[in-house]
Amino acid sequence: MPEQNPQLAERIRIAMERANTPSQSELARVVGVKPQAIQYLLDPKNNATGSKHLVKIAEALKVSAVWLATGQGEPTDVSAPSNIEPGPDVRQGALYPLITWVQAGAWNGNCEAFTPYQAEHWYMSPHNLGPRGYVLRVRGDSMTNRQGRYSFPEGMLLFVNPDKDPTPGQFVIARREADNEATFKRYTVIDGKPYLEAINPDWPHKYLEMKPGDTFSGIVVDASFGTLP
DSSP states (O other): OOOOOTTHHHHHHHHHHHTTOOOHHHHHHHHTSOHHHHHHHHOGGGOOOOOTTHHHHHHHHTOOHHHHHHOOSOOOOTTSOTTOOOOOOGGGOEEEEBOOHHHHHTHHHHGGGOOGGGOSOEEEESSOOOTTOEEEEOOSSTTOOTTSSOOOOTTOEEEEETTSOOOTTSEEEEEOTTOSSEEEEEEEEETTEEEEEOOOTTOSSOEEEOOTTOEEEEEEEEEEOOSOO
C-alpha cells in the first residue's frame, strides 16, 4: 500500500505564503511546469506523496527540500533579502521515485512517459542517481545472505542509477527478454560469459546466464530501509 503524506500540500502552502508567492500559476511558471501539476500537489484530497519537481519547488520557494518532502527539520529562512542566495546544501540530495518491478523492466525505453503521480513514494538520496534514477523495493530472498558481506532482505530499498554501465561484481537491475519484469542480482562473468548471480547461498538457481536480448536497467548505488521511526 503506498505511503501517504497528507501534509505535503500544507507545507507547500506554508512555503508559498512565506515566499510571498501569491498564486499557483506563478509558482508553476518559476518551476517550469504546468499549473495543473502544482494544483494537484496542493489539493489535500489527492494525498500527494511527492513530485519529481519538489527540489525545484523548494529552490523556488527558498525552503529545505528535505523539509518540503518529508516534514523533517525546519524550513530555511525565506525572509532574507532576495539578492542573497543560500549556498548549496549537499545534504538535501535529490528525490527519486519508488517504482514497480514491471516499470523498472521497461524503464530504459519508457521512463519519459512516467508521470510523478505513478510513483508509490518519493525518496531522498545523498547519491547522484542521474536524471533517470529510481528506487525499488526488494522482493523475495534470492539476495539475502546473513553471513555474507552484503545482504538485501525483502523490503529493503534499492537506489538505482540507470545511466551507468555495470562492471562485474556490481549489483544490478536487469531485464531478461523472456520476462516482463526486472530482476535484482549481482553481475558476474564466468568463463567469459555474463551471469546474474543470487547471493543467497541456499538459492536453488544461483546463476542465470544472460542471453541475447537481456539488458541492464541500472546499477544499485545504495540500499537502505528508508527513514526509520
